[in-house]
Amino acid sequence: SRRGGRMMTFHLVYPGLPEMHQMMRQTCRDYADRELAPIAGKLDKEHLFPAQQVRELGAMGVMAVEVPEALGGAGMDYLAYSLAVEEISRGCGSTGCVVSVNNSLYIGPILKFGTPEQKDQWITPFTTGEKVGCFALSEPGNGSDAGAASTLARQEGGEWVLNGTKAWISNCWDASATVVFATTDKSLKHKGISAFLVPMPHPGLSLGKKEDKLGIRANSTANLILEDCRIPLGNMLGPRGSGFKIAMQTLDGGRIGIASQALGIAQAALDCAVDYAHKRTAFGAPIGKLQAVQFKLADMAVAVESARLLTWKAAMLKDAKKPFTKEAAMAKLSASEAATFCGHQSIQVLGGMGYVTDMPAERHYRDARITEIYEGTSEIQRLVIAGQLLKEYVP
Amino acid sequence: MSPASVFVCLSLTLLSDYPVIRVKPDNSGVVTDGVKHSMNPFCEIAVEEAVKLKEKKFIKEVVAVSCGPTQVTETIRTALAMGCDRGIHVEVSGKDYEAMGPLQIAKIFAALAKKEEASLVILGKQAIDDDCNQTGQMTAALLDWPQGTFASEVTIDGEKVKVVREIDGGLETIKISMPAVLTADLRLNTPRYATLPNIMKAKKKKIANMKPADLGVDMVSRVEVLRVDEPPTRLAGVKVETVDDLVAKLKANGTI
Numbered sequence: 001s002r003r004g005g006r007m008m009t010f011h012l013v014y015p016g017l018p019e020m021h022q023m024m025r026q027t028c029r030d031y032a033d034r035e036l037a038p039i040a041g042k043l044d045k046e047h048l049f050p051a052q053q054v055r056e057l058g059a060m061g062v063m064a065v066e067v068p069e070a071l072g073g074a075g076m077d078y079l080a081y082s083l084a085v086e087e088i089s090r091g092c093g094s095t096g097c098v099v100s101v102n103n104s105l106y107i108g109p110i111l112k113f114g115t116p117e118q119k120d121q122w123i124t125p126f127t128t129g130e131k132v133g134c135f136a137l138s139e140p141g142n143g144s145d146a147g148a149a150s151t152l153a154r155q156e157g158g159e160w161v162l163n164g165t166k167a168w169i170s171n172c173w174d175a176s177a178t179v180v181f182a183t184t185d186k187s188l189k190h191k192g193i194s195a196f197l198v199p200m201p202h203p204g205l206s207l208g209k210k211e212d213k214l215g216i217r218a219n220s221t222a223n224l225i226l227e228d229c230r231i232p233l234g235n236m237l238g239p240r241g242s243g244f245k246i247a248m249q250t251l252d253g254g255r256i257g258i259a260s261q262a263l264g265i266a267q268a269a270l271d272c273a274v275d276y277a278h279k280r281t282a283f284g285a286p287i288g289k290l291q292a293v294q295f296k297l298a299d300m301a302v303a304v305e306s307a308r309l310l311t312w313k314a315a316m317l318k319d320a321k322k323p324f325t326k327e328a329a330m331a332k333l334s335a336s337e338a339a340t341f342c343g344h345q346s347i348q349v350l351g352g353m354g355y356v357t358d359m360p361a362e363r364h365y366r367d368a369r370i371t372e373i374y375e376g377t378s379e380i381q382r383l384v385i386a387g388q389l390l391k392e393y394v395p
Numbered sequence: 396m397s398p399a400s401v402f403v404c405l406s407l408t409l410l411s412d413y414p415v416i417r418v419k420p421d422n423s424g425v426v427t428d429g430v431k432h433s434m435n436p437f438c439e440i441a442v443e444e445a446v447k448l449k450e451k452k453f454i455k456e457v458v459a460v461s462c463g464p465t466q467v468t469e470t471i472r473t474a475l476a477m478g479c480d481r482g483i484h485v486e487v488s489g490k491d492y493e494a495m496g497p498l499q500i501a502k503i504f505a506a507l508a509k510k511e512e513a514s515l516v517i518l519g520k521q522a523i524d525d526d527c528n529q530t531g532q533m534t535a536a537l538l539d540w541p542q543g544t545f546a547s548e549v550t551i552d553g554e555k556v557k558v559v560r561e562i563d564g565g566l567e568t569i570k571i572s573m574p575a576v577l578t579a580d581l582r583l584n585t586p587r588y589a590t591l592p593n594i595m596k597a598k599k600k601k602i603a604n605m606k607p608a609d610l611g612v613d614m615v616s617r618v619e620v621l622r623v624d625e626p627p628t629r630l631a632g633v634k635v636e637t638v639d640d641l642v643a644k645l646k647a648n649g650t651i
Contacts, residue, residue: 019469020594023476027589061591074591084591 017083024076025083028062032091040092043218044363047210049174050095050218057095058129062088063102067111071119072127078253079315082260086308089264090271093367094218096264098132100257101170105375106133109179109195109250113238122177122197131176135254136166136224137247143168144380146181147190147244151226153182159230160196162204166224168374172207173220175200179250180226181243193243197235204229215366253318254375255328259311259335262371266304266339269346269364273297276350276359287349296345303338310334326388332371333381339368401454401515403445403479404504404530405461406435406522407470422622424493434470437519439477441579443586444549445517446478453551456480458511462495462503464488468602475597476589482602483507487614491607494616499607501533506610508538513574515556520545520578531578541571544578 017025035053043050057063065081067073074080081103089096110122125131142148151164162182172178177199185192198205208223238246274297277288287293314327343365347354354361372378417426434442445457459474461467462485471482485503487495508516516538521528535542543549543558547566550557560567561580589597607614635641645651 019472020598023469023472023589023594023597024591026473027476027591027594031588056588059590060588065591069592069595075595076591080591 020076021080021083024080025087027060028084028087029090031057031060032087036088036091036095040094040218041357041360041363043092043094044215044367045217045357047217049220050092050098051174053092053095054098054132055129057088057099058127061127062099063129063132064107064123064127065103067107067123067127072124077315077319078256079312079319082256082311082315085257085260086264086267086311089261090268091264092218093261093265093268093364094216096261097216097219098171098174100254100261101134102126102132104254104257105135105250106171106175106177106179108253109135109237109246110197112249113195113242113246117234118197118237126177132171132174133177133179134169134171134175134224135250136169136172136178136180138166138168140165140167140223144377146247147193149181149183149190149193149243151180151182152186153184153194153196155184155233156230158233160233160235162196162198162226162229162231164226165208166226168211168221169224170219170221170374172200172222172224173210178224179237180224181247182226184240184243188241190244191241193247194240195237195243195246196231197237198229198231202229202231213370215363215369251375252325252328255332255381256311256314256318256324258371258375259307259314259328259331262332262335262339262368263304263308263311265364265368265371266300266307266335266342269339269342269361269368270297270300270304272359272361272364273300273342273346273349276353280350280353293349296349300338300342300345303334303341307331307335307338326385329376329381329384329388332376333378333385336368336371336378339371340365343368400456400458400511400513401445401448401517402458402460402504402508402511402513403438403442403474404500404516404518404534405438405442405459405467405470405474406519406530407432407461407463407467418623418625422624424620424623432466434473435519435522437521437523437579437581438470439519439586440581440583441517441519441577442474442477442479443584444546444577444579445515446587447584448515448549448551449478449480454515458483458513460485460504460507462487462500462607464492471602472597473589475600475602476594477587478593479600481600484602484604485610486604486606491614495614496616496618497527497529497533498617499612499614501530501537502612503607503610504530504534505537506612508534508574510610515573516540516576518576518578520580531576535576538574538576540574540576542576542578543569543571545580546577547580547582549577549583 061074062084064073065076069075085096085100088099107123126133153160153162180196180198181193183192184194204227206225211221277293278286280287311331314324314331317324346361347365350361353359419426448454449457457479459471459479459482461471468484518531545561546558547561548559555570555572557570
């Protein structure tokens with residue numbers, strides 16, 4: 001049967017969601033169930049970039065959900081994007097990362113800060129799935145400490161010349177362009193950082209070895225090395241010195257993307273555990289009858305559902321053009337912790353079967369772990385939330 | 396003259412991989428409340444074929460039609476998102492819906508096809524919940540149109556349609572004149588995923604609403620379901636040591 005797979009799936013119907021959102025969620029779910037879930041294990045084992053699937057997702061509009069139709073995107077809102085990333089990630093965590101990075105981190109800042117010409121050149125070709133982009137902010141010397149960017153950009157005639165090394169860049173080995181952050185005025189500290197658009201490959205830009213990661217292995221991660229990398233002056237994104245602001249605003253939205261990815265992984269882990277609880281018998285009955293197992297499943301479900309509602313709230317605030325920094329941080333924090341919790345407990349429910357590659361539980365456990373680290377560690381999210389709270393309570 | 400409009404007739408069925416379908420306590424049918432429904436897989440294939448024919452410019456318009464309660468509009472909307480131009484929802488609910496069978500549906504589709512002057516009516520070969528495999532054939536008979544059922548390949552050739560049919564003996568190729576009724580079999584095509592832009596476009600496409608009475612169709616069923624039972628539970632087998640034991644056992648229970 002085309003429906004593939006013996007695992008029971010859970011037909012979640014959210015009557016509160018608008019019809020269009022339900023339909024697009026269903027189409028993404030169908031795609032993930034039929035095309036991603038069956039190959040996710042292989043992609044992980046062989047560290048294979050899902051190029052064909054990315055092209056197919058591009059044809060569906062999933063690689064550019066929020067981009068207006070005029071530029072080649074689907075013209076939907078951020079809530080729709082969050083639903084899409086969750087469903088794709090539920091099929092394959094790595095593919096969810098590719099989708100999220102392309103939409104939020106690469107297209108996001110260009111859509112917000114780019115000139116019409118930059119949008120045509122740097123967004124439209126990246127909506128079809130033929131090309132993906134990446135986002136180069138972190139450096140070997142600074143991840144959370146983004147203001148300390150040591151990559152430098154100096155102006156020479158009609159060009160910018162970039163020098164430095166960026167670290168942990170997702171998608172980079174499969175990317176055709178990057179948004180890079182470099183210091184243009186060291187004396188201005190974080191107000192002296194600017195954003196640049198660089199095509200890939202490009203003279204002066206090289207890639208480090210692919211990192212051998214614990215999870216999301218179908219997605220490439222490596223250093224991006226800039227050695228006298230020359231780009232036209234027109235490749236600066238946004239005004240000079242606004243790079244830090246662009247990065248922070250981009251990450252705000254990116255957080256909702258990663259929260260969605262974490263939700264997908266968490267849900268996949270939960271689905272796996274509940275399915276197993278129905279089928280595995282011990283002590284004369286399915287283990288789902290045992291309270292110890294029931295309590296775990298309940299805790300997992302509450303963790304996922306509450307994180308999901310936080311994520312949707314953040315997305316809806318963003319769509320309503322209301323402040324959403326605190327909610328996005330809360331979403332990312334709770335969803336990533338839900339993902340690692342569900343990954344862990346899912347293995348526990350499966351027992352020995354959870355520890356071997358025959359079942360996907362161990363992959364969900366490994367894929368979940370990164371969501372607490374990238375696009376702002378859980379610690380940074382807590383600082384962001386506390387910062388917002390303290391601002392709200394003016395004595 | 397290329398055909399103007401093609402009707403794709405959709406069925407909303409119980410989800411194919413739903414874990415447990417239960418018989419109602421009074422044995423009058425199966426429990427459908429709370430069970431997820433979706434477009435019949437063979438109807439998805441029918442929609443895909445119609446949309447492909449339109450993309451190849453053999454036809455101008457694809458109309459998605461379905462009979463049933465309000466839920467059915469979701470199915471029509473999905474068909475619109477796959478590329479159909481407009482939809483028609485024939486509202487049937489309550490007792491009429493429970494009693495609705497292939498004959499009533501065929502009468503509705505036939506009346507609509509005549510009213511809208513369709514050139515082709517495409518259906519899925521059967522619904523996966525009741526497996527009747529009758530609606531397409533009945534629709535053709537009511538219209539007195541030729542039929543190409545179990546289609547695994549459809550080619551339009553001027554005023555005629557060449558249909559390759561999957562039959563027990565292999566593949567049969569026939570040529571029929573339009574207007575005609577076709578039913579889609581599994582290998583006819585692989586349905587596309589509704590793309591996000593098409594889902595957005597589907598929002599603006601129209602779904603007309605009507606009742607069977609508007610088409611002069613009486614919904615009275617000529618079939619009465621007496622009883623629905625689950626298949627008997629499969630009994631455990633018995634292991635025997637030798638062939639002689641096997642023969643003895645088969646003789647003892649009267650099989651041989």
